[in-house]
Amino acid sequence: MAAGKKVFLLVLLLALTLYLMRVSAFGPRGEAPAGGAVRDLLAPLQQGLTWLGEGARKALSFPVSLVHASRRAEELSRRVAALEGELLSAREYRLENERLKQLLDYKSGPAAAAGLEVRAAAVIGRDPGSWFATITINRGRAHGVAENMTVLTPRGLVGRVIGAGEHSATVLLITDPRSAVGALIQETRTPGLVEGEAGGTGRLHMIHIPNDQPVQEGQVVVTSGTGSLFVKGVPIGQVTRVKRDSTGLFLEAEVKPFVDFNRLEEVLVVTGVRSP
């Protein structure tokens, strides 16, 4: 009796299990009818267990991951800093390369065509005051640089050498109030004298322009070369404003130089002029 009862219960349990297996199986028509209900029933528990398990995993692995993350962050920071440094150096080299290429192109192109013998020099110092405008370059007498030599860039006139040491020289910029350059309006060949202005404004004034020779805004001013310390035909700047001078006898023009004197890093010194 007892044995029969046990067998019955066993069979019942087996049948129930089989039934549950049957109803919970994933059938050809989609999810089993009881699947959703079972899952819904178990979902909160499952979610809770999952949350606890995940929390436990994180809690256990957090210190380890923290150490790893910290090392990784440190390593990445070092690499980023190193790469940033390399990037800046590369950018600096690229810019320097571009500038030197321009100088080289000018040296072997327009300068050579004009018969100019030039020597490249780097700007190593600037006038420390507000009144004057001079620069110091890293070429001197040992490199063939002498006083009164013209200094220029591919964009235009920079100034002239006023003092030459053995390995360095001082250049008086055309924006210095002590500078005066014999000049011409390129189109009309109207003569004048280009002077600098104090205060590092970078502005130039072309004075003593004959009254009867009109000058217009936008016209290009170049060195005249005649009776001047500067070589002929070097671009100086562009006329931005014209007015009558205080005497009324001459015109005076404001000239914007082609050269950006605040960003001057390399220049060319004209060490000689070949006869055509």
Next chain:
Amino acid sequence: MRSLFFLGALFGLALLLQVTLAGMISLWGAVPDLVLLPVVFHGLWRGSREGALWGFAAGLGKDFLCGHYLGLSALSLSAAGYLAGWAESRLYKESTAVALLTTLGCSLASQLIYYPLLFFVGVKVPLVTAVVRVILPTAVYSAALVPLFYPLFSRLYQRGWMGSG
């Protein structure tokens, strides 16, 4: 002796910074006068005599290093030091605001002395250009730097590192 060494080193450093750094931090063409600052500070703490003396020495050093007209900066900075010394017993020199205004005034005076001296050496600069483009911007820029340096200088003077008053 120690204070003399410190003063010499300080003015030497100011000259070095003026020659190497000042040109790089120019604003719209205006360059701060970094040598003027210690000259004014010294005059403000030690009186006209010392201000004028150190102003002259520092100015001469500046003229020499810049390769310009020797004596031009020496005279103008000497005047700045003297004027700052005038304020020594009359104004509350511990105040940074007082130092700023004194620097502004001394810088203007120094530049206004420099200007006619330029004519003396044959450099002609129109007055309006000189005032608008050089004198005012330089004075304002130099004075604007006072809050950065004066508190430190003030402490050095108060602790006797720059000589006794």
